[in-house]
Amino acid sequence: MRETRLIFSKIGQSVFISHLDLMRTMQRSFLRAGLRIWHTEGFNPRPYMVFALPLPVGCESVCELVDFRVLDDIQGKELVNRLVPCCPAGIIPIEAYVPEHKFKEIKWLRLSGVLEFDHADIMETVRAVQHLLSRNELIVQRKTKRGEGDFDLIPHIKEVQVVPAGETIRISLIISAQEPSVNPALLTSAMMKYMDGIGPVFASYRREKLYDAEMLEFR
């Protein structure tokens, strides 16, 4: 039995698969690929899979991680090659390897986004977004298990870059991945709240990379 970590993308139409459904989908993909993985040993045995971070519905990612225990002697490229044709559209296995670091060491992630505005002066809007995300404080409402409350985004975002891209704006920044986790939708909420009614009509985001607390790439 070998502890194995898989990096995979979740893009295109698969962004609308919820986290719970993703777990089921991945479990079935493994079974289809004939990859025997360790099952839990309770009353209702299930394939054991641990995902690093939940991904909000609608958000793409090219750096999703899932850990499992392979029972057969299959690893690396062979494992990925078996899995690729067994996944639904948009779920793309990239690499499989033996993990060296625990998921709790993930601290930051690089997020890119495309913001769409209706009838906006794009350069003006770029400046407004840059200004917003460089304030000393940026309070939004955030839902947690304990209820809804104020949350300051600024301590949990950094390295913000905002550029025009035709009729849209592209944004790239580092956000906190866990403790706390920052949902990209909070960025959109902040823009809607503070940009005097010229917030984006639509925003799409993608997770690009994961980092540890020292900003070393996490894998």
Place this chain on the structure above:
Amino acid sequence: MDARLARILTKVQKPARYTGGEYGEICKDPKTVRLNFALCFPDTYEIGMSNLGVRILYGVLNDIEDVWCQRAFAPWTDMEAEMRSAQIPLYALESGRPLKEFDVIAFSIGYEMSYTNVLNMLDLAGLPIHANDRDDKMPIVAAGGSCCYNPEPLADFLDLCFIGEGEELDREFAELVLECRSRGEGKQKILKKAAKIPGIYVPSFYDVKYNADGTICSVQSKIDVPYPVTKRIVQNLDTTMFPTKTMIPNTEIVHDRVMLELFRGCIRGCRFCQAGYVYRPVRSRSPELLDKYARESIEFSGYEEMTLSSLSTSDYKYLPELCDKLLKWSEPRNVSLSLPSLRADNFSIGLMDRVQRVRKSGLTFAPEAGSQRLRDVINKNVTEEEILSSARIAFEGGWNTVKLYFMLGLPTETDEDVLAIADLAARIVHEWREHAQNKNRGLRITVSTAFFVPKPFTPFQWEAQISTEEYKRKVAILSAAMRSRSVVYSWHDAETSHVEAILARGDRRLGSVIETVWRNGGRMDSWDEYFSYQRWMDAIASSGLDADFYAGRERSENEILPWDCISCGVTKEHFLRERRAAYAEKITPDCRVKCLGCGAVQLLEGRPCDA
């Protein structure tokens, strides 16, 4: 994906229902496709994707090289609102192409309460709902499924109906449309040729006239077409397509497992059951083939659960042999088997113990009536001793969850029959107390009562449905009689069943009612949160019709019934004989004991009925 669609999908519940992209989905190069066929299910994705018929037809049609069959389901109300606001017409999941650009739109309709969804989906597709208003540039709109055994309430909206089993019928129709289109032939010509295909019913080719009392006076065919249209069946289930490589949903659906269809038809002859008659004659699949299909399905899908599906699974002749074959490989692979549709009379704990070794689930029985007298009336050939014996064996084997299904409002039912349900539940509790292996786990018995709806093509097709007030009175006396804390009693909504009864035995005049309900906001009528009884009653009143005429009236045995335009193979004479036996409180034996000559065997070409 349409950029407008991407914008709205983050605003709606369960957006994965609207994107396609599932493993096993079939995508073809549009340039190679000559016929675009939209298979539509008039309810949500979760319900439609649980329908085996949809998967079978999807596979059958996509096996034709020039045909691309794609799927569409009824969007939930939040998605519908967003689509209308963004002006996104209803589209097929595979390509995102609007349904109005398809050649054929075919609905699979299994429940009368989805009729308003049929209209809503047509409207959301940007199509006129009336067949007469659709021209040659628009898709042909068809329907199949069990509701097409009485398609008359939808006659105004459908161009044609597929009666019976679609595996060969849909294929023949698709090939006909391909041929006609290649000749530039329009809808009317296609319909005339389609009407010659056995099993296709074109409502517009028949004129229905009514008597002053509302009953049907005559049905005349306008051109040379059959009356009645006899259903199509697949002759040999072993040679027909089974969808082992089918689409595996990315989001949870109602029946999220492999469904292995063991056989079609039923030997039992329960007098209330439409399915038991319309799926005759009995045809079985061989256990070797089922084992092969099961393996292929599990390997392809990645599912770890499989249901052995049929109308009465314990009547499958080769069930022990099949279970032996399946368990050999399913157990080591952690695949659990489920056997629904068990009868309480030949229940086998040994069998259940074997199949539920992987994961034990609850047991369900359907005595349908509480007293032996009433069970004899409905020809449910199961005795109280058999029910109690089955329960006893189950409790000894460690089961502690039992579901019992009954109906209220059956013909000749008395209050004593109703109270007998409570007595039976109490006796089952007693069996548990006496025989349960581990009482610490407690006992949970769920008693559920449905409101009897008389259906076409059953011996009870002439019966009146009891009033909703009378049903509720019976529910109340039964509820008061359920004393044990181990028993939970639930009952079906009276009003929904009343509307179901109206539609099930309705005629063409109900088309205006369905339309009025839909125009007044009716959709998702099979869902409690959207069903409005008042809307239906108002629509019936404004159409000048009478709900009691359809649901609460005992039909004369001599009158022309709306569904007489269809033949399911079983003769009216057989239904009448069974009706008389019901009133004499006499049971009739099942097909395996004695053939009663129901007539369905005539549909078989040179083969005997497999009962």
